[in-house]
Amino acid sequence: MEYDFRQIEKKWHELWAQRGTYKVVEDPSRPKYYVLNMFPYPSGAGLHVGHPLGYIASDIYARYKRQCGFNVLNPMGYDAYGLPAEQYAIQTGQHPAVTTEKNIARYREQLDKIGFSFDWDREVRTCEPGYYHWTQWAFQKMFNSYYCNKCQSAQPISQLIEHFEKQGTSGLDVAQSEELSFSPAQWNAMDEKEKSDVLMNYRIAYQGETMVNWCAGLGTVLANDEVVEGVSVRGGFPVEQKKMRQWCLRVSAYAQRLLDGLDTIDWSESIKETQRNWIGRSEGTEMQFKVKDSDLEFTIFTTRADTIFGVTFMVLAPESELVPQLTTAAQKPEVDAYVAAVKKRTERERIADRRVTGVFSGSYAINPLTGEDVPVWISDYVLAGYGTGAIMAVPAHDSRDYAFAKHFGLEIRPLIEGCDVSEESFDAKEGIMMNSANSELNLNGLTVKESIAATKRYVTAKGIGRVKVNYRLRDAIFSRQRYWGEPFPVYYRNGIPTMLPEECLPLQLPEIKDYKPTESGEPPLGHATEWAFDTVSKKVVSKSLIDNVSVFPLELNTMPGFAGSSAYYLRYMDPHNSNALVSREADEYWKCVDLYLGGSEHATGHLIYSRFWNKFLKDLGVSTVEEPFAKLINQGMIQGRSNFVYRIKDTNTFVSLGLKDQYDTTPIHVDVNIVSGDVLDVEAFKAWRPEYETADFILEDGKYVCGWAVEKMSKSMFNVVNPDVIIEKYGADTLRMYEMFLGPLEQSKPWDTNGIDGCHRFIRKMWNMFTDREGKLCLSDDAPSKDELKSIHKLIKKVTEDIENFSFNTSVSAFMICVNELSGLKCNKKAVLSDLVKLIAPFAPHIAEELWEMTGGEGSVCDAAWPKFNEDYLKEDSVTYSISFNGKTRFTMDFAADMDAKAIETDVLANEKTQSYIEGKTIRKVIVVPRKIVNIVIG
């Protein structure tokens, strides 16, 4: 009887839910394994076939680990805050919570059909108060912490205050926005507001005036990874630089730990490299330059201290605070005009147009090694935000300085023997130095490497500079001018940002009637009426009660998307705990995510923030491990495969692919759901759009063949494939097998249903091995034959290895081979087939569960012990060797499996056929490749 996947899959979905098959509890008697997928943002479009790829892979691994005896945590939840719901709210007035809820329901319905082993009791949603309580809590902890460089850890801010009271800033080694200097007396004399401002310089969550990516189109600030080429990733609106007071997280304090941690985790080299790049550690030297005829001094950063004798000018970033100080009266109009022009240029324009621009400040700096005067210029090729915002320019050995010097006719002084700088700079860090000596320091004759070290030593000893490590990693901007995000648990006491008492958490998002920014330009929360904090009753009250004595205004910004996604993996460990983010026991049991699956597009966003957040929580003693994700796999994207029909110009006649070149045609996207194997369902096409109702077709071989192309899966290309449709036609098991069969997990590939029949046939074939025509079980208790055992143990070995290597596509092939072999052998042995059921269970859980029940298996197949591989069954009595001469195989010989190489060699050489091939030629070499080949080199 046909395998009725619809009825059987439905049956098991119900039974699994009823029996709580996938419920997980901490069990110290068993080893744990934590599998996690990056949780999805529930968009209105629902799931397409690309989304479940990673979920299926991790589900297979989770089920496999469970069968191996691990207590497996495999949770799922929703990253529920996001811009689309908010924009939908602005357009329709529909509350984002309502749309989000609806979308989640739809996601859940789709996910349930695929048969995942998620423990839904542990579901989290970032937008629920019970969840964002802990997002707000972590923020408050960051506000109340500073980062101590000496102990490489976050510490309570109270310790820092104590330090200020006793020593001021002396002896301070902490992460800070800028270097401050004050005495204990000065600190103690400060008023509350001044102290608050000073502490902001050190807090891990702090408010700072920062240049932000302001997106007027979205009315909000965006993180760097939300901006690509000067436009917003969402919506594609232009983004400009604007200075704003924003909440920030001092991610930069953790730069070194974020970098070091990469060496301890099992992630792909490419994503680690991306993160290293993003962190951008650079070891160099900071040097002071005195300004001529002035008391002023400024600091530059360089990685090429060795080139100091080649400095012919200095450059300041236009935004640098030094610009007004160093500009002479004569140059002021020109400098002001330049700075103003630079400010007007958006990021986008600066990328598009990279002309050399700049202006002379009028001042000269004194090269501390040569005593020469060097002109100070201002140019936007120097960035204010990196290093000190000022550089020493060595045009001979830096291509940017070179371009600048050429453009403005400045001196270019080569320092490396034999280099030619007439056409371009010599940037390579190699060669022998020249022109580099003063009375105390002589670099001439040294290599670049030696001179860097020598200069560092000299500069440090002379007190004109110091060794410095810089990071490109910037602090994360943590404010968003949006409604649909976590509110900050912060109120403003006469301008001083103050944390809500911990017992007032969570601070719930207020209801508002309009989701747009207010007329006065405040964020949407400006519309909220109940949005003030009463410090006496400790309640949120109406704004009308604000008296700035006991009732104060609340913060109007909300947190960005990455706030809620930074520690969700901890919450899954203990999702219902209302006293803590995660209990000590749960945390110590689950520790960290053992296997994390998700797209590589989060390399510089979520995966950095989350690691940062976890490190902070570890300093706090909440998380037990330094790195939250021990192993990371980036599944590839599934692209769309679009189909085209070809309309003959100015007609309603469509011509099949093979004949289209005979006409003048326009390709038109056609819905892939009415195309099967690139053949168009003509009737469905006519019904698809009213304008095609009267369409005519020129067919080939009676069929209309469509063209195709690989494009992004999107509605506008009509290439979105909904997993529900596939499941309805083939069943979830086939979908699961096929998604794995498509190709290597980490590779991007187009969705193409052309091969899905093969997987479906496989499922049916397997079903038919167990059942007769009436659908009744027909298994025998007889002992399996040697061939049957060999076949199944080959499979056990292959599938076990493949799962461990995440090579699921080849294990699907292995299943097909095994089932072909066993059905060829007419195998109906229970001993063999029950192993097959256990092996297929992670891949195709529905059919496995049904067969497991039919064969009288105990409990659920997901708890059936993974079959043990026995090598003895694969052993052969004899092995066939190919006999080759100079690499060309001529004939074969059989030998006993345990025969040693020397004996084989002797036998082969004694053989008559061998002799006839050698025939008088000399034998140069004989190579015996175990179990494969004997190659005889003659000549």
Place this chain on the structure above:
RNA sequence: GCUCGAAUGGUGGAAUGGUAGACACGAGGGACUUAAAAUCCCUUGACCAUAACCGGUUGUGCGGGUUCGAGUCCCGCUUCGAGCACCA
């Protein structure tokens, strides 16, 4: 520009330095069937040879190298993809 990654039949893709193209799709042929569906069997990189069989040559983007032996290792390119991009 820099840093990674990739390139194998008509297609998706297999191959610890050891018989390249497993497995699957598609295509062609056949069996069963009144017919269709389903199922099963055979052929299927290219080229040459042959009545047929046996066979031969060539073949993993291009050019070199190491090796008895290279899709795999090394050097130099080409093309495509991804990330970073004035980071001093």
